[in-house]
Amino acid sequence: MKILQSALITALMPLLCAAGVAHAAPPARVVGLGGPATEIVYALDAGKSMVGVDSSSIYPPAALKLPKVGYYRAFSVEGVVSLKPDLVLALDHAGPPQALEQLRKLGSKVVVVPSEPTLAALDQRILGVAAALDVPKQGQALVDKLHTELRDIKPSAEGLRVLMVSSHTGRMQAVGENTAGDAMLKLLGATNALAGQRGFKPFSAEAAAALRPDVIVTTSMSIDAVGSVDAFLAQPGLSATPAARDKRIVVMDDLLMLSIGPRLPEALRLLRNGLASRQVAAR
Structure with missing residues (x-):
């Protein structure tokens, strides 16, 4: 039975690929537009996929060695395109908006994540980046780890x-x-x-x-x-x-x-x- 199932899958694979059903390969060339987005990529152990970042991406030190594409709120479309990314990770303040749309028209996948300074938005940023990188389990593990550590940090500065x-x-x-x-x-x-x-x-x-x-x-x-x-x-x-x-x-x-x-x-x-x-x- 297993042999028949394997043979059937093998026979159908070309059709599935043609229909877009097959699982896409994880992105191999990623550009980060916004320090928080870039930092999350590295926190998910996906730093090897980074090929370029904006000027606010100052952590970790490895990000400083990558080609720069300007500041994420006014980045260079030409600079991003020259790096041939298959994924652009951008904070929701990245732009201008028409620049992001231009990247999409030129064939880059653009994923925008929230930038609000809240724990809920941080969870969304991590899970959104992890999904875009095709590492959802690592994203959930990082969120769980963060919340475990945060529970141990109690208010201690009242009155200051x-x-x-x-x-x-x-x-x-x-x-x-x-x-x-x-x-x-x-x-x-x-x-x-x-x-x-x-x-x-x-x-x-x-x-x-x-x-x-x-x-x-x-x-x-x-x-x-x-x-x-x-x-x-x-x-x-x-x-x-x-x-x-x-x-x-x-x-x-x-x-x-x-x-x-x-x-x-x-x-x-x-x-x-x-x-x-x-x-x-x-x-």
Whole structure:
């Protein structure tokens, strides 16, 4: 019976392939448009399929060695096409939209995943990327692992006023609500000093001083832009805060602070330990 079934499948295979029923091969050439999407590919052990990324894909280090196609919100169609991808993974803010449509017309499969800074959206990102890479079991395993680790991280920063700042572009911006940073503060029970404001907001020296944060959280690139932690805290406005006076600052990898990705438990542990410390906490 098994021999007959095998022979039947063998005979029907050409017809199934012609009808598009046969299982397609996993994508071998992938371009990532958005750091969180790229990071998930590597977290799923599919990094060997990556042939190009956008400029926000700064983790893991292997991604930095790949050809760049511009920033994901304004990427180069020509740059992507030149890499001959069979899959383009894009955050839902990638674009402009007509650029994604152009990639589709030119024959690339484009899969868009959500970018919202929530746990639910993170699950969707991981499962969406895993499905596109044809590794759904690995995607579910990663989601389960994340949630197991997150259950062990309890709120521990109640009462702390925290100012999150990003300034690697030379323009200082505070991190408000509806951001990855704000979501992490809420998970740890801390108070965002910019609560009530949405997104990233430029702010003046006077505004920084008025916020009176107990702790400042910033990114590695923001520190690199001015040369040192001391130079960062000496900037107008920041220097007048209780956080700067007590040198209470947490320095995080940019993607850890600015996006919710597969390293979320690591980000929360780093932030939790930094907020609890009375000294500079850096990474």
